[in-house]
Amino acid sequence: MRGNQVDTKLIAIVSSVLLAGAASSAQAARQYTEERVPCARYEENRSAFFGDLHVHTRYSLDASTQGTRTTPAQAYDFARGAPLGIQPWGDQGEPGRTLQLQRPLDFTMVSDHAELIGEVRMCNTPEVDGYSSWQCLLYRHVPRGAYYLFNFMATMKQTHLGMCGEEGKKCREAALMPWEEMQTAAEQAYDRSEACTFTTFVGYEWTAMQSESGGNLHRNVVFRNAEVPRLPPDFIENPAANLLWDALDRECLTPEGACDALVIPHNANLSAGYMFSGKQDDGAAMTLDYARTRARFEPLVEVMQHKGASECFYAAAGGGDELCAFEQQPTDNIAVYDAPPREDTGFVRQVLADGLAIEQTLGVNPFQFGLVGSTDTHLGAPGATAEDRFPGHGGAGVPALKRVPPGLPDKLEYNPGGLAVLWAEENSRDSLFAAMRRREAYATSGPRISARFFGGWDYPDDLCDNRERISLAYAGGVPMGGELSGAGQGDAPMFMVVASKDPGTASVPGTPLQRIQLVKGWVDDQGETHHRVIDVAGDGDNGADVDLATCERRGEGFAQLCTVWRDEDFDPGLSAFYYTRTVENPSCRWSQRQCVAAGVDCRDPSTIGEGFAGCCAVEHRPVIQERAWSSPIWYHPPEAQVQNSVLRDTLT
Structure with missing residues (x-):
C-alpha cells in the first residue's frame, strides 16, 4: 500500500490496536520518579x-x-x-x-x-x-x-x-x-x-x-x-x-x-x-x-x-x-x-x-x-x-x-x-x-505557535482531513525527534506537517502564518553534506507586509496549515534528516516599534533622539518574520539502523 492506495479504515484499525497497547505504556509513563499527585489532564496524543x-x-x-x-x-x-x-x-x-x-x-x-x-x-x-x-x-x-x-x-x-x-x-x-x-x-x-x-x-x-x-x-x-x-x-x-x-x-x-x-x-x-x-x-x-x-x-x-x-x-x-x-x-x-x-x-x-x-x-x-x-x-x-x-x-x-x-x-x-x-x-x-x-520538542522565536511534525511510510494524502489525524500519525510513524526505519524497495518517506498560529490575547492578537517550509539535509556517498528548503504549505508570496510608519500589519495569512508531503527524491541508501520551519507574516521588530513610538523619521535627523541612532543604521532590520522550528526526524539506511539500535540499547 502506497500513497493514495492506503486504506484509511485499515490504518484506523491498526491505530486502535496500537493505542490500546499504549494504554499500559501510559501507566508506565505515570510512574513518577518523585512523589506527586497524578495530573488530572493526561493526553495520550500529547x-x-x-x-x-x-x-x-x-x-x-x-x-x-x-x-x-x-x-x-x-x-x-x-x-x-x-x-x-x-x-x-x-x-x-x-x-x-x-x-x-x-x-x-x-x-x-x-x-x-x-x-x-x-x-x-x-x-x-x-x-x-x-x-x-x-x-x-x-x-x-x-x-x-x-x-x-x-x-x-x-x-x-x-x-x-x-x-x-x-x-x-x-x-x-x-x-x-x-x-x-x-x-x-x-x-x-x-x-x-x-x-x-x-x-x-x-x-x-x-x-x-x-x-x-x-x-x-x-x-x-x-x-x-x-x-x-x-x-x-x-x-x-x-x-x-x-x-x-x-x-x-x-x-x-x-x-x-x-x-x-x-x-x-x-x-x-x-x-x-x-x-x-x-x-x-x-x-x-x-x-x-x-x-x-x-x-x-x-x-x-x-x-x-x-x-x-x-x-x-x-x-x-x-x-x-x-x-x-x-x-x-x-x-x-x-x-x-x-x-x-x-x-x-x-x-x-x-x-x-x-x-x-x-x-x-x-x-x-x-x-x-x-x-x-x-x-x-x-x-x-x-x-x-x-x-x-x-x-x-x-x-x-x-x-x-x-x-x-x-x-x-x-x-x-x-x-x-x-x-x-x-x-x-x-x-x-x-x-x-x-x-x-x-x-519531541520544538523552538519558537517568541510566539506561541503550535507545530507538529510526523514521518512515516504509508500516510494517506488526505490525512489532514481526518479528525483522528494525530492518532493515525503516531500509529503509522514517528513524531519530531524520532527515527524512521524499515524502508523497503520503492518506499519514500511521507511527512504530515501541522501548524496553528499563536492565538494571542484580546489586546494583542497573534500574527497569521505565511507558510511552512520543510528542510532536508543529507550526506552523499562521498561524505559531502547537502540541504534543500521546500515550501510545503501556505504561500510565501501572499503579499503580506507591514507599514513601517505605524507597524500595522497588512495582508492575509493562515490560522492553520496542514499538509502531507512525500520525498520523491528519496534515496534509501543515504542518511538524511528533515525538520520544519513555520513562518509568520511580516511584523515590526522590537527596535522598529520603539523607533516608531519615539517619532524617529530617518529622513529628518532632528527626529533622531539620543540613543536612537540604531533606528537608521544600515544593519537595522525593522521587519521580522517570527517562526517555529521543529526538531528533526532522521532516516538511516538499513545497515546504520542496526548500529543505532545497539546504541539505543546502550543509552537506555
Whole structure:
C-alpha cells in the first residue's frame, strides 16, 4: 500500500490496536520518579507545553552586577503571571520598571551560572568570610569591573579568585546556600496537585569559554527531579564538556539513585565554531566513546535566544536562504567583536548534516539534536519574549544599573528571545523530561505557535482531513525527534506537517502564518553534506507586509496549515534528516516599534533622539518574520539502523 492506495479504515484499525497497547505504556509513563499527585489532564496524543529553560537571577554574576535583584522564587512567580519589578532601583528600593507576562508559562528552569554563585553570595553577605576582600569591594563599588575580572578568572583561567581561599573552598561553601535556595524555590513553585498548572526544573548553567577565540561553549544542565548533586558540577572543576558529562555520571546518574540529567548546549552562533567542531574538546579526533557519551547527555540544542538565532547561516553577498538572516549576529563569538559569522561557526542546519557525516565514520551521530528556544534573560524574567514591550534582557546587552539608558534599551543585534515547547502527556517533571529526552520538542522565536511534525511510510494524502489525524500519525510513524526505519524497495518517506498560529490575547492578537517550509539535509556517498528548503504549505508570496510608519500589519495569512508531503527524491541508501520551519507574516521588530513610538523619521535627523541612532543604521532590520522550528526526524539506511539500535540499547 502506497500513497493514495492506503486504506484509511485499515490504518484506523491498526491505530486502535496500537493505542490500546499504549494504554499500559501510559501507566508506565505515570510512574513518577518523585512523589506527586497524578495530573488530572493526561493526553495520550500529547499537548504542547510552553516554557523557558534559560533564566538568570540575582545569583548570576553578570545579572547581579547589572542591578538584577530577582530571586529564584520571584522568577518562578513571574513565569506564573505575577508582576516583577526590575532595575534601576530607587533610594527606597522601589523598581524603576515593572514587567508582567500576558500569558503564564507552563514550565520554567532557573539556570544561574554555577561558577560564581558562591562569590556573588560572599560579596553580598556581610557575615560570610571574604565580604571585606578587595575583590568584593570591587564587586560592590565597581560592578562592571568585577563582571569582567570575575568572569575572566572563572571562564578563561578556570580558577576562583583569592578571597575564595585554598582551592576555592570558601566560595564553594558559600555556594551551598544559593544552590539550596534554587532548589527550594523550584520545589515551592512546582504544582504537585492534580491541576498540574506549572512545572519547575532544578538546573544551572555550565559556563565554558574557548580561551583563544572567545567562543561561547555554555551549556544548561536540567535535572529530572529534586534529586540533585550537593553542588552543581561547574566549569572551574570540570573544564571540558566530557568532564562535565563524567561529573554528572559520577554525581548524579548512579544506579541506586533517582537522579537524572540532560545537557542543552547554548545556541552555537557565538561559539566561534568550537561547540560542534567535530573534534573533542582538546582538539583531538572524536572517538566512538566521546560520540556515544555526547549523544547520551545532549539530546537537545538551543537554536534561539536573546543573543540571536543559530538555525542557519546567511551570507548577503552569496545569497541563499534569505530566511537564515533572521536575528543573525554580526560576530561569531562573545568576546572578539571583529570576527564575522561563518557557515562553520556552529549553525544547527550544518551541524545536523555534519552529524550524519561523522556517523558514516564512527557509526554514531553525536549531533542528533532536537531543537528548543529560550530567553537567556538576565532580569529573572522567563518568557518575556514580546516584541512590543522589550526592556532588554541584560547580560551581554545594555545595563540599566543606575538608570534606563536613553533610546533603545538593548544592543541592536539582540532580541527578546525564544521559547521551548515540549509535546508531553501532562505537565509534570517526568513527562516533560521524557519529552526532552526523546526530542519531541520544538523552538519558537517568541510566539506561541503550535507545530507538529510526523514521518512515516504509508500516510494517506488526505490525512489532514481526518479528525483522528494525530492518532493515525503516531500509529503509522514517528513524531519530531524520532527515527524512521524499515524502508523497503520503492518506499519514500511521507511527512504530515501541522501548524496553528499563536492565538494571542484580546489586546494583542497573534500574527497569521505565511507558510511552512520543510528542510532536508543529507550526506552523499562521498561524505559531502547537502540541504534543500521546500515550501510545503501556505504561500510565501501572499503579499503580506507591514507599514513601517505605524507597524500595522497588512495582508492575509493562515490560522492553520496542514499538509502531507512525500520525498520523491528519496534515496534509501543515504542518511538524511528533515525538520520544519513555520513562518509568520511580516511584523515590526522590537527596535522598529520603539523607533516608531519615539517619532524617529530617518529622513529628518532632528527626529533622531539620543540613543536612537540604531533606528537608521544600515544593519537595522525593522521587519521580522517570527517562526517555529521543529526538531528533526532522521532516516538511516538499513545497515546504520542496526548500529543505532545497539546504541539505543546502550543509552537506555
